[in-house]
Amino acid sequence: MSSTARLSPWRVSFAVIIVLATVVAGVLGARMYEARATQGPAPEWFAGYVDVTATPSYAFEEGSADSEGHVSDVVLSFIVADEEGTCTPSWGTYYGLDEAGAELDLDRRIQRLREQGAGVVVSFGGALNQELATVCESPEELAGAYREVIERYDLDTIDLDIEGPALQDPASVKLRAQAVALLQEELSAEGKPLAVWLTLPVIPSGLTSEGREVVIAMLESGTDLAGVNLMTMNYGQARDARSMFDASAAAMRSTHRQLGIIYEQAGLPLSSGALWGKLGATPMIGQNDVVDEVFTLEDARRFNEFAVENGIGRVSMWSLNRDVTCGSNYPDTSRVSDACSGVDQGDVRFSELLSQGYSGHAAEAASATTEPDPAAAAPAEDDPETSPYPIWNEEASYLEGSKIVWHRNVYEAKWWTRGELPDNPVLEAWDTPWELIGPVMPGETPMPVFTVEKGTYPEWKGSSAYEKGDRVLSEGTPYEAKWWTEGDSPDAAQVDPDSSPWVPLSAEDVEQDLE
Template identity: 85%
Template sequence: MSTTVRLSRWRVTLAVLIVLATAVAGVLGARMYEARATQEPAPHWFAGYVDVTATPSYAFEEGSADAEGHVPDVVLSFIVADEDGSCTPSWGTYYGLDEAGAQLDLDRRIQRLREQGAGVVVSFGGAINQELATVCDSAEELAEAYLQVIERYDLDTIDLDIEGPALEDAKSNALRAEAVALLQQQLGAEGRPLAVWLTLPVIPSGLTVDGREVVSAMLESGADLAGVNLMTMNYGQARESRSMFDASAAAMRSTHRQLGIIYEQAGIPLRSSVLWGKLGATPMIGQNDVVDEVFTVDDAQRFNEFAVENGIGRMSMWSLNRDATCGSNYPDTSRVSDACSGVDQGDVRFSEVLSQSYIGHAAQAASATTEPDAAAAAAPQDDDPETSPYPIWDEEASYLEGTKIVWHRNVYEAKWWTRGDLPDNPVLEAWDTPWELIGPVLPGETPMPVFTVEKGTYPTWKGSTSYEKGDRVLSEGTPYEAKWWTEGDSPDAAQGNPDSSPWVPLTAEDVAEDLD
């Protein structure tokens, strides 16, 4: 079937879809995710990015099998508007789709990789050139441009890398979201699922406001996102003194929390494990664009372990072109190279380290769909003092930095002094809440044991006695010290309201000093 005939049918189909979408928008909004039910978790997969137009050319078609013979997928990048800035897909403005087939042998190389059991994902956008949504005039035209690439390379998974000016362009974000929803409706009706990943910049505190709006726009359009892939790189001042691994782990945790709130606001509550599966990670191996940021092989090993432990659905890296030690003719390794990592890797490849335990393929996950989770939407569980390791949060109590409490069967720690701030308040910015989620209350947990000493170590507290700052007493065997003058204030209240209480519990070290 010729290209002209195919696109003509596509235009007709889009026109019909627009009319239908207008008529049944309310029904689709309520039932879209009910019709997309999946019972099994999507397989977790690794696919390194390949810069198709970089020189020297990277031979992705040769594959790189692990010890078990598994050849991972690749993400080919980047499809952007052509050099004239029209709504025509090109590889980095250098090659049209036909030109890439003729001059780069791209179609043949893709087929060769597939014959080895691996798959191909194509990424649209990137940091430079014009992202298609910023130049197309309508969602229909943009969807048609996407479709040309999808059909040319027989894709079931695409990656939308939104950064730079495109990230801040509200008009193009809305256009992109509408186009993706139309594409998924059209291809889904033909029995051809299309998995769509958003790749977005991130900092240790999570997605930026612009990034969150890109995700929200997709959900509002009715598009079903396969996930959000985070560019865990180039943090700048936001990294502070953290290692690249620690900054990346913080970014993943923060975005996991944000994504849960965004989906819940869209009426699609999801469990924590499902949300982890909807996250991807793409570190920039070796030397990052920020001079003092270097992602080492050790960082990669730790990041892989973190990803596997938490069930992160996708692992990538930028880029396979760079996965080698620089040669002696490249002395300035602090300057980023397209062909080497800038660190001494020895015989180790970042792709081998980051892909450990990621033995799935994108195609296996392409048919996975999103549905509201009844368990996630259930009312929060009540807390039981007998099974809570820390005091249950009290709206009237004041909490010092470092204080741990239990709320709705989760443990939280205060980041600074707080009173009346709900621990599970759904705020999107981490700095808007004084509480940090530590994790769930575990089965079989009981209240943390209180430190006690023998009777007579200190005088027994009496409600009728006045105490000066520094006085020490015993209450139910627990030693306390007065923070200021007090009379009639029970020391036991310090356990539930440490800030307001005039008493502070003593530690074993404190008591040892007295006994010495």
């Protein structure tokens, strides 16, 4: 995520800054918003991003209550290294923390939002400027930079937006993970738990290899991640012909599978529901940076339904600054604006559509910890009586489109396959011939076998020879010979359709014969 238009700040004297910062610090001493989750599942929450330094300035402090009076959190962005490239936090290189308090009234505006019952998350990184982990020299120094921001704004949740050069820098990936683990340990000892979200780019097939390495490094360092927030935007050629909703839903499903493997390999097996709760999504509303990608209001409605149905833990959007129709003085809506969406919204707001059903706050989940689920580590046993499709057989071969059941999940073959585990823990979707469709639903039974009346075709006999195209009945099911055969039971075609000389007939085939 990025921004382009920036304020040209009027620089006040250092002495005035210090005075104002001291006054504001006293105000922030008593925090108005305190909500901690000590047990049960983490709440699902919505928080739109706000580009703090973009022009025109967005009045996030005014909040926006829904019909039930709920005011959503905001994610303020972006904290990066200062303009000299040192390990000193700044807002987009334009403002130090004191300068933002003095020139943007940022501290006061945050406090005003909290007085309405909403919370604030601060995002570090982004697409532009230098991410702190790329310039800080030690985990301790980086943890100190993070802590300066956390203490300044009394944060319990932070967002680490890792993209661009920072995503491709192994040294900073390791340093960041060590710093966050150290910071969480220190704050926990002080009774101040810190929730940490990673925000990473994604394509319909899931996280990139660089993105996965960021997650893996965090878990290896001992960091307890609150979740992984996906930038469901700017897919480019990977989107293919899919709508933005379909591409985003595919990205979420793919990453859900990847995250399950990553956590299991880290010794923290999680249930499917827990994994959905550890996922977040951030679409870029309206016109994306890729010209032919537009996330519409209908995409937003459908994605909200998808998010609620699956229990996605967090939904955000880029950005609240842009959540309005462009004016007539902005004729080229295919060019991304920091101040409008590029689509005709009428009176509708993307934030209203995407936040439906998300009434929690980030702070309510700050104390939640990740606990392994022993039941998730043990594969579920399959029962033929409650499986809608045949149970996967290592000795069988499966044609493209074949559906099977394995460990109480339904899979579909993407191409011919034999002997390859449907739930083989591969992180790239193209490394497996199986696509996970979803779980076996309660009350499901085997798919009914198509049968016809006795006498429609001759009964199969093991002692008879059959030529290609001959049709027979076996237990009432009609079959056609694919080549000459003798003694090969047609029933074997249900288990091994590729090597069987028989193929089941469809109702349409039989109807044509009876006409």
